[in-house]
Amino acid sequence: MNKVLMSGNHIIGEAAIRAGCRFYAGYPITPQNELTEYMAENMRNVTGGIFIQSESEIAAINMIAGSSAAGLRVMTSSSSPGISLKQEGISSMAACELPGVIVNIMRGGPGLGNIRPSQGDYFQATRGGGHGDYRTIVLAPASCQELADLTMEGFDLADKYRNPVMILADGMMGQMMEPVIFKKPKPRVYNEKFMLRGAGSGKSKFIHGLILDPIDMEEHNWKLARKYAVISKNETHYEEYKIDDAQMVLVAYGTAARIAKGAIKRLRSHGMQVGLFRPITLWPFPELQLRDLSSKIKQFLVFEMSTGQMLDDVRLALQGYADIQFHGRPGGAVPTPSELANVIAKHYKKND
Amino acid sequence: MAKTVFKRPKSLKENVFHYCPGCGHSIVHRVIAEIIDELDIRGITIGVPPAGCAVLAYNYFDFDMIEAPHGRGPAMASAIKRSLPDRVVFSYQGDGDLAAIGIAESFHAANRGENITIIFINNAVYGMTGGQMAPTTMLEQKTTTSPAGRNKTLDGYPVKVSEIFSQLRGVTYLERCMVNSPANVNKTKKAIKKAFQCQIDGLGFSLIEILSPCPTNWKMNSVNSCKWIDEVMTKEFPPGVFKDNIAEAKKASEAE
Numbered sequence A: 001m002n003k004v005l006m007s008g009n010h011i012i013g014e015a016a017i018r019a020g021c022r023f024y025a026g027y028p029i030t031p032q033n034e035l036t037e038y039m040a041e042n043m044r045n046v047t048g049g050i051f052i053q054s055e056s057e058i059a060a061i062n063m064i065a066g067s068s069a070a071g072l073r074v075m076t077s078s079s080s081p082g083i084s085l086k087q088e089g090i091s092s093m094a095a096c097e098l099p100g101v102i103v104n105i106m107r108g109g110p111g112l113g114n115i116r117p118s119q120g121d122y123f124q125a126t127r128g129g130g131h132g133d134y135r136t137i138v139l140a141p142a143s144c145q146e147l148a149d150l151t152m153e154g155f156d157l158a159d160k161y162r163n164p165v166m167i168l169a170d171g172m173m174g175q176m177m178e179p180v181i182f183k184k185p186k187p188r189v190y191n192e193k194f195m196l197r198g199a200g201s202g203k204s205k206f207i208h209g210l211i212l213d214p215i216d217m218e219e220h221n222w223k224l225a226r227k228y229a230v231i232s233k234n235e236t237h238y239e240e241y242k243i244d245d246a247q248m249v250l251v252a253y254g255t256a257a258r259i260a261k262g263a264i265k266r267l268r269s270h271g272m273q274v275g276l277f278r279p280i281t282l283w284p285f286p287e288l289q290l291r292d293l294s295s296k297i298k299q300f301l302v303f304e305m306s307t308g309q310m311l312d313d314v315r316l317a318l319q320g321y322a323d324i325q326f327h328g329r330p331g332g333a334v335p336t337p338s339e340l341a342n343v344i345a346k347h348y349k350k351n352d
Numbered sequence B: 001m002a003k004t005v006f007k008r009p010k011s012l013k014e015n016v017f018h019y020c021p022g023c024g025h026s027i028v029h030r031v032i033a034e035i036i037d038e039l040d041i042r043g044i045t046i047g048v049p050p051a052g053c054a055v056l057a058y059n060y061f062d063f064d065m066i067e068a069p070h071g072r073g074p075a076m077a078s079a080i081k082r083s084l085p086d087r088v089v090f091s092y093q094g095d096g097d098l099a100a101i102g103i104a105e106s107f108h109a110a111n112r113g114e115n116i117t118i119i120f121i122n123n124a125v126y127g128m129t130g131g132q133m134a135p136t137t138m139l140e141q142k143t144t145t146s147p148a149g150r151n152k153t154l155d156g157y158p159v160k161v162s163e164i165f166s167q168l169r170g171v172t173y174l175e176r177c178m179v180n181s182p183a184n185v186n187k188t189k190k191a192i193k194k195a196f197q198c199q200i201d202g203l204g205f206s207l208i209e210i211l212s213p214c215p216t217n218w219k220m221n222s223v224n225s226c227k228w229i230d231e232v233m234t235k236e237f238p239p240g241v242f243k244d245n246i247a248e249a250k251k252a253s254e255a256e
């Protein structure tokens, strides 16, 4: 298979189309416009491909919900403020068990914030984001290759669990160019009985989130909870980097993890034994795998482009078994690996 | 042998409507079901009910349905229709749903000329949530959130959806009807059937606005509710065909 050089936003679009996505709706917002534009350029050239520039992010999420119900593979994308607008729709898709992929190319916030890379939407992405008792599978790529692979996998997971899947990246990943290989997508597995395509001569179906009876509502919530438990058990992914001899382990995802790797190379050249634990799924969070590390490693440092959000999950995972420090850059300024290395070195030596 | 002159349409389930006595929703449901039977499209119809008193429409209609979040029916219906172009897709919406929270979705579905049908129930109040002011509430009309009557300075004016939407080039057929008398119910049925036929023929966007009684929140009996539609509502919302581009659309599609 050939390597091609593409930007992150285009890679997501291309991977989606190759994975069989045939419906895309989106509304312009920086720094993800190149993805919407890629879909505009390419979707209508694919047999059965549908592209709609929607009137808002709210319309876009409800469009993909409709097309998903009709049985198509669907995607929408946006950046932070637009993702906030989609939340009612995401909650509704989770309630109705409609598969779909939602891409968030995060920018600075809160509010309009800025258009610089940020990781400030971690809480929103991993806690459900919208109202009600539900979960969204959240995938956090850290390279262009992973943008391609995880986008394809996102569609498979969405179908497998009939649940919305979020690709959580940031403006830096969207703009970055790297060579990438598009793998052969797996054939789609999705039962037609979940599709709403007209009753034909058979029994009619309805898809709804409204469940007025409290006992039925409760049972629906428990049913979803059992599904989320299966997802947690089977779909937790992470990467360990130079962990074996590590005295200190950084915990970072996405762009922050890339910077962390650069910093670790520098620190190791100065004899500091630092490793990286990188969650690839943010929900489900690799909680048990991280806790296991605390049996031999006592010093962790969480690095995020936020004031500390994944930090909460690291605390929950480590349960006080190890010392946790934090470094955050929440304004959109992306530190260089050597800047980060300096910060880590101070913490490392303090505990030496 | 006795002849059956009145029976349940096949497209209605055997459930009893939960709507209040005298409510226009029940009448419109029945009319839609009759049309779907007559056009023989039950198997290819997909309906999108709203958040509103008609949220449980899927308990009554016996064809495929998917609930939309409040106001978003036209976005969903647009996507379903584009995904399954040979199905008949309609969204069913109240005045709060269509003209307040969902005005953007309905306006832009109309403007894109989506080949869908919107059934728009104008009852001048938010029925489901207990009779609050709707965008279509009449000036001076008392509701729970306009207790002294709708005040034009503070609350704005009734929104004339048919007048506004008929300006959009994407709209093929648009009519305002009423369900306050047997004759008007028949007219409504004709209009909805025409709208569905317009969609089946691939001629584009249609919307049927229906002035519909809500005796409960209007605090009137059914007879007076029907009168109020004639005497008050039609002054602001005159019935009639606001747009009929069917012949032109047909010509254009034949020329293609």
Ligand SMILES: Cc1ncc(C[n+]2csc(CCOP(=O)(O)OP(=O)(O)O)c2C)c(N)n1
Residues within 6 Å of the ligand: B051, B052, B053, B054, B070, B093, B094, B095, B096, B097, B098, B121, B123, B125, B126, B127, B128, B129, B134
């Ligand atoms: C996002 C959101 N906001 C508010 C509501 C509450 N709500 C449900 S129906 C409705 C208004 C219904 O009024 P209308 O659309 O006129 O329909 P009717 O009941 O009169 O037929 C409201 C405000 C909701 N379900 N979702």
Ligand code: SF4
Residues within 6 Å of the ligand: B018, B019, B020, B022, B023, B024, B025, B053, B123, B127, B128, B213, B214, B215, B216, B217
């Ligand atoms: S409240 Fe009004 S609109 Fe709702 S069911 Fe009763 S009469 Fe009908």
Ligand SMILES: [Mg+2]
Residues within 6 Å of the ligand: B094, B095, B096, B121, B122, B123, B124, B125, B126, B127, B134
């Ligand atoms: Mg109403």
